[in-house]
Amino acid sequence: MATLYNRIQGRSVERLSALSDGIFAVAMTLLVLDIRLPSATVIHSEGALLNALAAMAPQWITYLMSFLTLGIFWAGQQTQLNHLGEGSRDLTWIHLGFLFAVTLVPLSTRLLGEFIHFRLALMVYWANLLLLGAMLYWSWKHAEAHKLIKEETPPEIRAAICRRIFLAQSLYAIGAALCLVNTYVSIAVIVAIQLNYALAPRLGRERA
Amino acid sequence: MATLYNRIQGRSVERLSALSDGIFAVAMTLLVLDIRLPSATVIHSEGALLNALAAMAPQWITYLMSFLTLGIFWAGQQTQLNHLGEGSRDLTWIHLGFLFAVTLVPLSTRLLGEFIHFRLALMVYWANLLLLGAMLYWSWKHAEAHKLIKEETPPEIRAAICRRIFLAQSLYAIGAALCLVNTYVSIAVIVAIQLNYALAPRLGRERA
Amino acid sequence: MATLYNRIQGRSVERLSALSDGIFAVAMTLLVLDIRLPSATVIHSEGALLNALAAMAPQWITYLMSFLTLGIFWAGQQTQLNHLGEGSRDLTWIHLGFLFAVTLVPLSTRLLGEFIHFRLALMVYWANLLLLGAMLYWSWKHAEAHKLIKEETPPEIRAAICRRIFLAQSLYAIGAALCLVNTYVSIAVIVAIQLNYALAPRLGRERA
Amino acid sequence: MATLYNRIQGRSVERLSALSDGIFAVAMTLLVLDIRLPSATVIHSEGALLNALAAMAPQWITYLMSFLTLGIFWAGQQTQLNHLGEGSRDLTWIHLGFLFAVTLVPLSTRLLGEFIHFRLALMVYWANLLLLGAMLYWSWKHAEAHKLIKEETPPEIRAAICRRIFLAQSLYAIGAALCLVNTYVSIAVIVAIQLNYALAPRLGRERA
Numbered sequence: 001m002a003t004l005y006n007r008i009q010g011r012s013v014e015r016l017s018a019l020s021d022g023i024f025a026v027a028m029t030l031l032v033l034d035i036r037l038p039s040a041t042v043i044h045s046e047g048a049l050l051n052a053l054a055a056m057a058p059q060w061i062t063y064l065m066s067f068l069t070l071g072i073f074w075a076g077q078q079t080q081l082n083h084l085g086e087g088s089r090d091l092t093w094i095h096l097g098f099l100f101a102v103t104l105v106p107l108s109t110r111l112l113g114e115f116i117h118f119r120l121a122l123m124v125y126w127a128n129l130l131l132l133g134a135m136l137y138w139s140w141k142h143a144e145a146h147k148l149i150k151e152e153t154p155p156e157i158r159a160a161i162c163r164r165i166f167l168a169q170s171l172y173a174i175g176a177a178l179c180l181v182n183t184y185v186s187i188a189v190i191v192a193i194q195l196n197y198a199l200a201p202r203l204g205r206e207r208a
Numbered sequence: 209m210a211t212l213y214n215r216i217q218g219r220s221v222e223r224l225s226a227l228s229d230g231i232f233a234v235a236m237t238l239l240v241l242d243i244r245l246p247s248a249t250v251i252h253s254e255g256a257l258l259n260a261l262a263a264m265a266p267q268w269i270t271y272l273m274s275f276l277t278l279g280i281f282w283a284g285q286q287t288q289l290n291h292l293g294e295g296s297r298d299l300t301w302i303h304l305g306f307l308f309a310v311t312l313v314p315l316s317t318r319l320l321g322e323f324i325h326f327r328l329a330l331m332v333y334w335a336n337l338l339l340l341g342a343m344l345y346w347s348w349k350h351a352e353a354h355k356l357i358k359e360e361t362p363p364e365i366r367a368a369i370c371r372r373i374f375l376a377q378s379l380y381a382i383g384a385a386l387c388l389v390n391t392y393v394s395i396a397v398i399v400a401i402q403l404n405y406a407l408a409p410r411l412g413r414e415r416a
Numbered sequence: 417m418a419t420l421y422n423r424i425q426g427r428s429v430e431r432l433s434a435l436s437d438g439i440f441a442v443a444m445t446l447l448v449l450d451i452r453l454p455s456a457t458v459i460h461s462e463g464a465l466l467n468a469l470a471a472m473a474p475q476w477i478t479y480l481m482s483f484l485t486l487g488i489f490w491a492g493q494q495t496q497l498n499h500l501g502e503g504s505r506d507l508t509w510i511h512l513g514f515l516f517a518v519t520l521v522p523l524s525t526r527l528l529g530e531f532i533h534f535r536l537a538l539m540v541y542w543a544n545l546l547l548l549g550a551m552l553y554w555s556w557k558h559a560e561a562h563k564l565i566k567e568e569t570p571p572e573i574r575a576a577i578c579r580r581i582f583l584a585q586s587l588y589a590i591g592a593a594l595c596l597v598n599t600y601v602s603i604a605v606i607v608a609i610q611l612n613y614a615l616a617p618r619l620g621r622e623r624a
Numbered sequence: 625m626a627t628l629y630n631r632i633q634g635r636s637v638e639r640l641s642a643l644s645d646g647i648f649a650v651a652m653t654l655l656v657l658d659i660r661l662p663s664a665t666v667i668h669s670e671g672a673l674l675n676a677l678a679a680m681a682p683q684w685i686t687y688l689m690s691f692l693t694l695g696i697f698w699a700g701q702q703t704q705l706n707h708l709g710e711g712s713r714d715l716t717w718i719h720l721g722f723l724f725a726v727t728l729v730p731l732s733t734r735l736l737g738e739f740i741h742f743r744l745a746l747m748v749y750w751a752n753l754l755l756l757g758a759m760l761y762w763s764w765k766h767a768e769a770h771k772l773i774k775e776e777t778p779p780e781i782r783a784a785i786c787r788r789i790f791l792a793q794s795l796y797a798i799g800a801a802l803c804l805v806n807t808y809v810s811i812a813v814i815v816a817i818q819l820n821y822a823l824a825p826r827l828g829r830e831r832a
Contacts, residue, residue: 082635
């Protein structure tokens with residue numbers, strides 16, 4: 001009985017995409033809500049305002065990093081969903097798990113912005129990145145196993161999607177491990193990895 | 209006169225789906241806004257931060273429970289909307305009532321997180337679950353009575369949708385009643401029911 | 417030169433619908449953010465919590481009223497957009513003005529919830545309702561004058577859309593004027609008008 | 625290897641449009657969250673409330689200005705996306721950069737509302753406008769260079785899109801430079817430029 005109901009659930013990839021776009025849109029915009037600006041009651045000169053904004057550097061850095069994180073995983077999920085021929089109830093729940101991790105990003109960002117020199121805050125942030133990657137990996141493996149991928153998708157693309165997640169997560173893990181040295185080193189390396197995914201492949205495009 | 213206007217209203221299931229996806233996306237992401245992280249002004253060591261995060265357990269549990277609630281009802285509404293051939297003014301208002309209950313979820317979650325050992329807070333949360341289920345049930349019965357369901361939908365699926373809502377609500381009611389013992393028991397049972405809907409049918413799928 | 421650019425802007429009714437659904441979804445969900453729940457630090461019994469929740473009646477009433485407001489105007493805008501064959505730059509800006517009024521609803525709701533016995537707060541709320549109606553009226557008149565309405569739309573529907581707005585706004589104005597007696601009377605009448613639009617026509621449907 | 629993956633990313637203009645509409649919708653509605661209304665604990669008469677609302681003029685002005693900003697850039701991005709035949713990974717990241725600037729608008733608005741007579745706050749706001757324009761300009765130039773624009777788009781429209789951005793940004797720069805006189809003059813000029821884009825071309829339409 002439950003099985004019949006489960007067979008008719010979650011068939012629409014379009015609605016899953018719409019929910020995902022909505023959650024990413026809200027999460028990306030909410031990041032900014034957590035930034036506490038200085039108050040006019042304590043700032044009385046242009047110089048003091050500049051200093052106050054500069055002193056917020058941890059918040060700016062974590063904000064930029066989290067926007068990059070959300071952009072990278074939005075693009076990654078989008079690529080997967082574009083190659084799905086149909087959805088299923090189980091796949092929908094894997095993606096809801098992924099979206100759960102997306103809603104956690106503003107929270108782990110706020111934690112890291114508040115405790116930027118604490119390894120625990122960085123570990124929580126990295127755990128969030130890991131959960132995002134793991135859910136996307138699971139989603140693709142599940143879609144492959146249950147033949148939900150569009151038939152015209154060539155095998156090398158199927159492999160490329162998994163390889164990309166695996167490689168990115170390895171780099172993030174190395175970045176996170178560097179918090180044994182210093183959390184700022186960790187953050188710098190993670191941002192560098194992210195900027196590489198967002199920008200650098202452009203440099204090497206001509207070679208391909 | 210009003211009747212003519214009413215006949216042309218609410219015909220678009222697509223727009224209703226879009227509004228619904230948007231409201232679910234915002235509600236799912238807003239849950240996180242209500243989580244108050246400890247402040248760096250009172251936490252001075254990694255150990256203290258770990259303890260402070262652990263002491264927030266009621267907030268984590270209610271957050272997880274509410275994300276599951278929203279995920280389950282999103283999937284349930286989506287299944288219904290996928291089987292609708294066309295909308296109507298009345299059906300639109302039933303779904304707006306359902307969406308009203310969706311926007312209440314972050315609020316009843318916040319109440320339960322703040323007063324987790326109060327039966328009243330748990331009853332409010334359960335009333336929210338009941339309202340969500342009742343509106344979805346009404347929506348389906350209305351769509352059946354007014355022939356808004358796609359013709360190709362087989363009768364067993366029509367019945368399965370109602371049965372699923374009825375069964376889930378019965379289980380939630382039992383879970384809520386357990387608050388006579390203890391609100392934590394109630395919450396544990398409700399989360400177990402929800403995880404069963406999200407995960408467990410996977411285990412039994414091969415048998416079907 | 418500017419004219420050429422203006423001719424190619426705002427042609428997509430789909431994108432305008434998507435932005436509108438998003439703004440309505442956020443506004444509907446944000447209403448709940450402004451509800452301040454009692455804190456566990458001052459509430460120590462179930463009875464005290466019940467009293468505290470009951471004392472929040474002004475917030476509950478304005479919340480319900482504003483959700484109805486947003487639902488009614490969402491349905492009204494949707495009906496118009498469904499009958500548009502194509503958009504235009506000017507029509508887009510009229511709808512952006514309408515959406516501006518939509519984003520003001522959470523704000524005027526907050527003001528009314530805080531100052532529920534002040535006529536000024538009620539007047540601000542009513543001005544918001546008036547602006548919403550005026551923009552929708554303008555939008556339809558503009559679409560008629562510039563032949564943006566789908567050709568198959570019969571003349572009686574064109575007239576019905578304007579009449580509906582005019583009638584509703586007249587009723588709201590009467591409701592608002594009753595604040596000379598008492599703001600609670602005003603609010604009760606406005607909520608009754610809104611519930612009539614949402615529910616009552618169902619009673620009379622068989623007669624049509 | 626990375627190149628293969630990059631070729632399959634970001635092909636869907638529809639998903640990019642959906643994310644953009646979501647981010648604009650949230651940003652437009654969030655502006656209102658930052659407006660702090662007076663509290664009923666300190667306001668005891670209708671007159672005092674009126675004065676308090678009038679004293680919030682800087683917030684109202686910056687709110688209006690930012691809604692106009694978001695409306696103008698939403699319409700501008702929409703026009704571009706409507707003329708794109710297909711997306712690409714690089715174009716997606718340029719638009720994510722644009723959306724990053726969109727999420728900054730509520731923040732720079734809050735800063736300007738709090739420090740309305742500080743040149744630094746106005747410079748930050750202008751930098752935000754400049755970033756929005758620069759990303760849209762880059763997006764169009766990139767789409768032209770990589771042949772992503774629909775073939776049927778006539779050359780004069782291609783040129784008009786760039787010219788429009790260039791002209792608007794020149795006017796904004798002049799407006800911002802006027803903060804050497806006074807920040808209120810700057811804001812008045814910027815709002816006048818924006819209202820011109822939103823309304824004034826209507827006056828001259830018949831001439832075209």
